[in-house]
Amino acid sequence: MTLPDPVHPAWLPPEAFRAIGSRRTLVLGDGLLAGTVHDEVADACARHGGRVRRGAGDGPHDLVLALTTAEPLPGVAGEVRPGSAIGAEGYVLARRDGVTVVLADEPAGLLYGLFHVVRLGERAFAGERQAEHHRPAMRRRMLDHWDNVDVHPVMGQVERGYAGGSIFWRDGAPRGDLARVRAYGRLLAACGVNAISVNNVNVHATEAHLLTDRLGDVAALADVLRPYGIGVHLSVSFASPVVLGGPATADPLDEDVRKWWAGVTERVYDAIPDFGGYVVKADSEGQPGPFAYGRDHADGANLLAEALEPYGGVVHWRAFVYNHRQDWRDRSTDRARAAYDHFAPLDGRFRDNVILQVKHGPVDFQVREPVSPVIAAMPATRLAVELQVTQEYTGQQRHVCYLPPMWREVLGFRPWGDGGADVAELVGGGDLVGVSNVGDDPYWTGHPLAQANLYAFGRLAWTPGTDPAAILDEWIDLTFTPATPSGTANGDAEPAGTAETERLRRTLHAIMGGSWRTYERYTAPLGVGFMVRPGHHYGPDVDGYEYTPWGTYHFADRDGVGVDRTRATGTGFTGQYPPPWSQVYESLDRCPDELLLFFHHVPYGHVLHSGSTVIQHIYDTHFAGAEEAVEARRRWQEAAGLFDPSLHARVERLLDEQVRCAEEWRDQVNAYFFRKSGVPDLRGRRIP
Ligand code: GCW
The missing domain is CATH 3.20.20.80 (Glycosidases)
Incomplete structure (x- = not known):
């Protein structure tokens, strides 16, 4: 399929279809989606020199994608056909005697099976594979x-x-x-x-x-x-x-x-x-x-x-x-x-x-x-x-x-x-x-x-x-290095990548893997939420929503911060959970640190499970989060040669903005709480 220029191919660059497109494939089954599967393979073959047949199947084939209702199923496909239903969008994937087989009860299963083979790349065509049954958890x-x-x-x-x-x-x-x-x-x-x-x-x-x-x-x-x-x-x-x-x-x-x-x-x-x-x-x-x-x-x-x-x-x-x-x-x-x-x-x-x-x-x-x-x-x-x-x-x-x-x-x-x-x-x-x-x-x-x-x-x-890290690998391999997949999300053995692809993977893991926690560190602390600019919601404004009708408050004063949602003294929200969480969230001692200010209003000197006080935690995480953003930018700059230059340039510009904004968050949040509490940073760092 040709993409309208200049759209980025995301996780389906043509190269991701090389393994399929250079082989001999048989597609067995009727219906619109089976047609899509055929057309996808045909497109890949036109690029990479393989061939695809639909319907009648003169062998030999490297890949058979067949509906269980297709008659007759060629030898190997017939052998791996399960005794019970595969289910609406599910498929069975197997490899025997040099033939990779995807079997599905319905055409949608063939389509998802095809994309599984794309994810596997060359590994789909190596060795033997016991029949694996795949079906979606969510309908x-x-x-x-x-x-x-x-x-x-x-x-x-x-x-x-x-x-x-x-x-x-x-x-x-x-x-x-x-x-x-x-x-x-x-x-x-x-x-x-x-x-x-x-x-x-x-x-x-x-x-x-x-x-x-x-x-x-x-x-x-x-x-x-x-x-x-x-x-x-x-x-x-x-x-x-x-x-x-x-x-x-x-x-x-x-x-x-x-x-x-x-x-x-x-x-x-x-x-x-x-x-x-x-x-x-x-x-x-x-x-x-x-x-x-x-x-x-x-x-x-x-x-x-x-x-x-x-x-x-x-x-x-x-x-x-x-x-x-x-x-x-x-x-x-x-x-x-x-x-x-x-x-x-x-x-x-x-x-x-x-x-x-x-x-x-x-x-x-x-x-x-x-x-x-x-x-x-x-x-x-x-x-x-x-x-x-x-x-x-x-x-x-x-x-x-x-x-x-x-x-x-x-x-x-x-x-x-x-x-x-x-x-x-x-x-x-x-x-x-x-x-x-x-x-x-x-x-x-x-x-x-x-x-x-x-x-x-x-x-x-x-x-x-x-595992999110395994999904990240999958995405990296399809998007950036489709010729050398690691495939860890599918539990397959990791083939040796080149030194360059390894560096690329390491760079993206370093920048992306922990980025949610980094973002959390430099923004609103300990689950209290918001502190964003009203309206567009970008960047810090600690009191931006504090006196508004929107119901999103942090209640910071000179003594403490957080929302009391306990049954004992607060809004009673903790009572909406069944045990054990109704008790865990109610209890100041048992409430997880990261949600403390969502459930409790505490003094700045309150000691977290981590051993730090709330105020010191605020300072430490905000300095750390902003530093992590700087470090992410440094890693990205170092990796310039590994990425397409225009993609690299776009991300670099965005990382500049991320660093600027993270520092703004750090300084506003730290200054705000220093001014409210009067408690100095134990490590004496500069708070504006
Ligand atoms: O998060 C808020 C957004 C609104 C959105 C709303 C919703 C579509 O600020 O823009 O409206 O949630 O989920 O309906």
């Missing part, structure tokens, strides 16, 4: 685009977008570059993503029309994404009937409203038969919702679910509901409590095709938050966990911040303690949703190294237990 692995069709006067083309404009929309119209959208679908399929929503959850006037008279624009996107197994979803306004010329009310219990949604939804499926469903942000930050009619969120979600049900569609109903007009003087209102307080009582009331979409933390995508208690509180409700791939609060794609270590902690969190299920298991078979970090920038994600977050999102949604 839906979805990216939400916060893309506006019109340029929003405040938020622009993409809300919280840091990679240029939208790849779908521009100035009120479709952007029209469907080749780019197709290339995006291909990248997503290669990391395992199978669904996207194509517009912002804040649905403004123009965007509301995508549901009705501008449905053709959505159908055009669905058409180019379909060959890569990507289902299209749409964010809709709860007030759609009112704003699109239907009934004068959007009351979910009104008969005319129900009929209106049924009719509209029928037309959606006429245009897009495999349409995924609706995404809804209701009664949140000014978006309309069922509260206006005295109804609750189960009433609201079920209305849309009922309309989608005949077609197998789903509603992603967001749990991000809180009072964004609170009085900062009111210490009893706690934004962290809001999602649980609104939704936990509704457990069991949602229709089967409602998926409650819960942000991973109780507040709002901060660099450090506890896991949302809603996830453990809704056993009778289908759940999606929402992660923010776009780096709104983690450096806005100007800072390197490799997020998978945070996501791994979220997915591995056990709400009932050791021995209980973890978040990935709780949501297992359900949905993992990420807010996309992609735009029309030539590197897709603005910061070229932010591509790794997108790639890793898909890979973690497929296999949540994967």
Whole structure:
């Protein structure tokens, strides 16, 4: 596939297909996605001299990609066919007698199997391989685009977008570059993503029309994404009937409203038969919702679910509901409590095709938050966990911040303690949703190294237990050194790379591997959150949100800092967790250091488990974090010869900005707390 110039190929450079493209492949199976698999291989063969057959299979073959329903399956493929079902998107990978086999029950499995072979490169064609069964942990692995069709006067083309404009929309119209959208679908399929929503959850006037008279624009996107197994979803306004010329009310219990949604939804499926469903942000930050009619969120979600049900569609109903007009003087209102307080009582009331979409933390995508208690509180409700791939609060794609270590902690969190299920298991078979970090920038994600977050999102949604460092290796190998993969994420032996590729890997690990913790060190301390500039949320402003209606406070005074969320003396938020966490978070002694100020208000002299006082920890981490940014830049500068010069130059410029901003954070946070507390730095460093 030829990419529209000058778009960066990300993790699918042509070289990544060399191993397949130089061999003899047989593709057995019908259907659109099997056709995609054939075309991918054919394209690779045209470049690298191999050949591909589809249907009838004169041997010999090096690679057979076959549906289990294909008759007859050639010898080796027949031998590795498992006795039981492989499952919707799964595949079996094996190698015997010099033939590599991918078997799948459905064409989607063939596509994911093909990309597995791409990841393995030459290793896919060496030695023998016992049959391995691969299937995704999450049924839906979805990216939400916060893309506006019109340029929003405040938020622009993409809300919280840091990679240029939208790849779908521009100035009120479709952007029209469907080749780019197709290339995006291909990248997503290669990391395992199978669904996207194509517009912002804040649905403004123009965007509301995508549901009705501008449905053709959505159908055009669905058409180019379909060959890569990507289902299209749409964010809709709860007030759609009112704003699109239907009934004068959007009351979910009104008969005319129900009929209106049924009719509209029928037309959606006429245009897009495999349409995924609706995404809804209701009664949140000014978006309309069922509260206006005295109804609750189960009433609201079920209305849309009922309309989608005949077609197998789903509603992603967001749990991000809180009072964004609170009085900062009111210490009893706690934004962290809001999602649980609104939704936990509704457990069991949602229709089967409602998926409650819960942000991973109780507040709002901060660099450090506890896991949302809603996830453990809704056993009778289908759940999606929402992660923010776009780096709104983690450096806005100007800072390197490799997020998978945070996501791994979220997915591995056990709400009932050791021995209980973890978040990935709780949501297992359900949905993992990420807010996309992609735009029309030539590197897709603005910061070229932010591509790794997108790639890793898909890979973690497929296999949540994967080590983030192994995913990083996979991404590095595909993107930068496709000829010499290390393949550690697949558990394969590591072949010797050249000294140069080893240096390249070491450089990227040094810069990216710990970058989330580095970012945490130079920004808001110990889980307290925010301290960002209001509005755009970039850079430090310690009191920026302190006296605002948004509910995000740190309560620093001359004696101490932090939010008391205990049951004993605070907002009672700790009580939303089951034991042991309700007790661990309640207890000043047991609360993990990194979340201390999320749960407790403590004096500056409070001694952490680490042995340091809170104030000294603030100074130490801020000096260390800013130094780590300087060190990352130094490593990058040293590695100039290892990367494409224009990519290198782009990252270098961004690292300059990261260093500048990290030092600004360091100085503002340190100065602020020194002035509040009057406690000097034990090590006598300069605090402005
Ligand atoms: O983090 C906040 C963002 C808003 C966003 C909102 C949400 C789309 O600042 O820009 O709106 O979350 O998740 O709905």
